[in-house]
Amino acid sequence: MATGMLHSHYLFVVLFTLIYLIKTILLLSDRDELLEKFKKKTKVLEIIVSFGFLATGVFLMFQMPHIPTLMYVKIGLVVLSIPLAVVGYKKKNKVLATLSFFLIVVSFGIAQKVKKEKAGGTILAMSGKEIFEEKCTLCHGGDGKLGMSGSKDLSVTQLDHAGIVTIVTVGKNTMASYKSTLSAEQIEAVASYIETDIKGK
Ligand code: HEC
Numbered sequence: 001m002a003t004g005m006l007h008s009h010y011l012f013v014v015l016f017t018l019i020y021l022i023k024t025i026l027l028l029s030d031r032d033e034l035l036e037k038f039k040k041k042t043k044v045l046e047i048i049v050s051f052g053f054l055a056t057g058v059f060l061m062f063q064m065p066h067i068p069t070l071m072y073v074k075i076g077l078v079v080l081s082i083p084l085a086v087v088g089y090k091k092k093n094k095v096l097a098t099l100s101f102f103l104i105v106v107s108f109g110i111a112q113k114v115k116k117e118k119a120g121g122t123i124l125a126m127s128g129k130e131i132f133e134e135k136c137t138l139c140h141g142g143d144g145k146l147g148m149s150g151s152k153d154l155s156v157t158q159l160d161h162a163g164i165v166t167i168v169t170v171g172k173n174t175m176a177s178y179k180s181t182l183s184a185e186q187i188e189a190v191a192s193y194i195e196t197d198i199k200g201k
Helices: 002-028 032-039 043-063 070-089 093-118 128-133 161-171 184-197
Strands: none
Touching: 002 032, 002 043, 002 070, 002 093, 032 043, 070 093, 070 184, 128 184, 161 184
């Protein structure tokens, strides 16, 4: 669900930026007539795209376990760019319009940076399956049955969700604790993956 949302958010952002890029180019190159035509043609599309962009953005924000400071900067820039764009394109003020476009692009860059910083930290960046494949298959194998270095067969584990979360968080014997390498959300995700895709299979 969250991944689908993320993809729609990207799609909306790309469309939104594209519309603005074209508008900015037309404005800067004094193609007033074309700009008016383009504005008319894309009016409805723009409303849909802007709404989708904001709605998916807000939805995703509420999915985040904690909102990084940079995210606020990003939202601030997007919010600031809207009145600038409205005034800029209406009054055909090149400076304001360009500034507005620039803010959108910068906030795009910030979003990428937030994503990179959180690469080790968010449910959106990595699914339970991906975490399992990267961190756990060495000992447990892709199907949980490998049993390397005395590890338990996860397909027959008697542990419930909370039990799995505890073992992964604090570790047990040769299995290290993942408290410092995985976030609480990632541990939740990997535990859910074991429950749905490995246990009893
Ligand atoms: C270095 C090898 C190793 C890695 C890597 C490893 N484990 Fe383990 N795991 C073990 C061992 C050994 C045990 C058995 C511990 C014991 O009971 O003595 C175990 C036990 C478990 C158990 C308890 C099973 C049961 O029924 O008691 C779970 C759940 C588990 N591991 C999940 C994971 C997850 C999730 C990961 C990846 C984040 C992971 N393990 C990575 C070695 C490993």
